Amino acid sequence: MATFSPLVEQLIQALRRLPGVGPKGAQRMALHLLERDRDGARRLAAALVDAAERVARCRHCRTLTEAGECALCASPRRDPRLLCVVETAADLIAIEASGSYPGRYFVLHGRLSPLDGLGPAELGIDQLLRRLAVEPVEELILATNLTVEGEATAQFISEHAATLGVAVSRIAHGVPLGGELEFVDGGTLSHAFASRRRMFR
Amino acid sequence: MATFSPLVEQLIQALRRLPGVGPKGAQRMALHLLERDRDGARRLAAALVDAAERVARCRHCRTLTEAGECALCASPRRDPRLLCVVETAADLIAIEASGSYPGRYFVLHGRLSPLDGLGPAELGIDQLLRRLAVEPVEELILATNLTVEGEATAQFISEHAATLGVAVSRIAHGVPLGGELEFVDGGTLSHAFASRRRMFR
Numbered sequence: 001m002a003t004f005s006p007l008v009e010q011l012i013q014a015l016r017r018l019p020g021v022g023p024k025g026a027q028r029m030a031l032h033l034l035e036r037d038r039d040g041a042r043r044l045a046a047a048l049v050d051a052a053e054r055v056a057r058c059r060h061c062r063t064l065t066e067a068g069e070c071a072l073c074a075s076p077r078r079d080p081r082l083l084c085v086v087e088t089a090a091d092l093i094a095i096e097a098s099g100s101y102p103g104r105y106f107v108l109h110g111r112l113s114p115l116d117g118l119g120p121a122e123l124g125i126d127q128l129l130r131r132l133a134v135e136p137v138e139e140l141i142l143a144t145n146l147t148v149e150g151e152a153t154a155q156f157i158s159e160h161a162a163t164l165g166v167a168v169s170r171i172a173h174g175v176p177l178g179g180e181l182e183f184v185d186g187g188t189l190s191h192a193f194a195s196r197r198r199m200f201r
Numbered sequence: 202m203a204t205f206s207p208l209v210e211q212l213i214q215a216l217r218r219l220p221g222v223g224p225k226g227a228q229r230m231a232l233h234l235l236e237r238d239r240d241g242a243r244r245l246a247a248a249l250v251d252a253a254e255r256v257a258r259c260r261h262c263r264t265l266t267e268a269g270e271c272a273l274c275a276s277p278r279r280d281p282r283l284l285c286v287v288e289t290a291a292d293l294i295a296i297e298a299s300g301s302y303p304g305r306y307f308v309l310h311g312r313l314s315p316l317d318g319l320g321p322a323e324l325g326i327d328q329l330l331r332r333l334a335v336e337p338v339e340e341l342i343l344a345t346n347l348t349v350e351g352e353a354t355a356q357f358i359s360e361h362a363a364t365l366g367v368a369v370s371r372i373a374h375g376v377p378l379g380g381e382l383e384f385v386d387g388g389t390l391s392h393a394f395a396s397r398r399r400m401f402r
Contacts, residue, residue, distance in 0.1 A: 014244050018241075051208045051234075
């Protein structure tokens with residue numbers, strides 16, 4: 001059966017490694033770039049090389065940046081008494097987009113998952129604890145996801161942070177705003193019940 | 202509001218130019234490459250540059266190839282009496298995958314669409330007619346899509362090819378194999394009725 005020429009096939013296979021891209025999608029992308037947007041292909045190649053070579057982790061919070069220190073860590077307007085732990089740089093961006101958090105961050109780039117080779121060292125938890133020891137952090141807010149690994153990660157960090165005399169909190173999980181009970185999944189509902197707050201005595 | 206660092210943003214914007222990739226998808230791809238697959242990023246960049254610089258059109262059939270003449274045109278086993286016109290290289294691959302066509306191809310890379318600047322010259326129709334004049338083509342099979350532009354393109358080519366004494370045919374359009382009438386769209390159904398064939402007199 002005939003296929004595309006070797007270079008076109010090579011491009012399709014390279015595109016397939018992107019998350020969420022299947023064989024048809026990769027083929028469509030390759031043909032789009034080659035038939036209609038070679039300039040976009042060259043620009044994407046340059047952006048990939050630039051980012052792959054130069055983007056590293058912020059030396060304070062480990063988010064992705066090419067600047068050594070990210071804009072958030074460099075900003076004097078962020079409250080140094082609050083430190084929020086997130087799993088990924090995308091989580092950090094989502095929290096920033098909500099505009100509800102004035103403090104600083106620490107990005108784990110994952111969660112504790114021994115089977116995937118992700119232990120405390122890979123997540124930079126030693127670096128996090130050093131920050132807690134030397135910086136004026138008063139509250140450590142754990143915003144890892146509500147999965148088995150995310151919970152275990154939060155638990156692990158909270159136990160170590162507590163020995164340093166830092167208050168540790170966990171973001172609330174429950175029914176989302178505008179979420180109708182009828183359509184909320186059972187796990188979220190049982191968590192919402194278990195974490196219920198008394199309104200008056 | 203904080204965003205990613207400039208190089209990460211540049212990568213996200215470059216990925217957004219891919220067809221079917223929205224802002225969230227581009228962000229997910231960029232973070233995946235930077236956090237977990239820098240090697241994949243470099244390989245994709247190299248594949249993009251290779252393909253963008255070296256892939257051109259086959260001098261006979263205009264499909265995408267870096268070889269000057271594509272494997273199908275170079276093959277002595279393809280029947281030179283049959284020539285099939287398709288809109289895109291992806292259509293050619295789909296027909297080859299069906300294994301039902303022994304002839305050669307001609308790829309338009311589009312359809313007649315004056316508003317998009319696509320006229321007969323852009324689609325290589327002059328080159329197609331030259332092939333019909335000098336090659337032993339007995340039947341020209343038009344496999345452009347059943348859209349307004351695809352039909353107009355088929356009509357335009359058939360009128361010119363007829364003056365060269367070549368038999369011109371159009372692939373059949375109708376209810377697909379296994380398609381249940383209940384779920385087939387109205388346009389397809391009305392075409393299936395209009396193109397009905399008498400079974401016995």
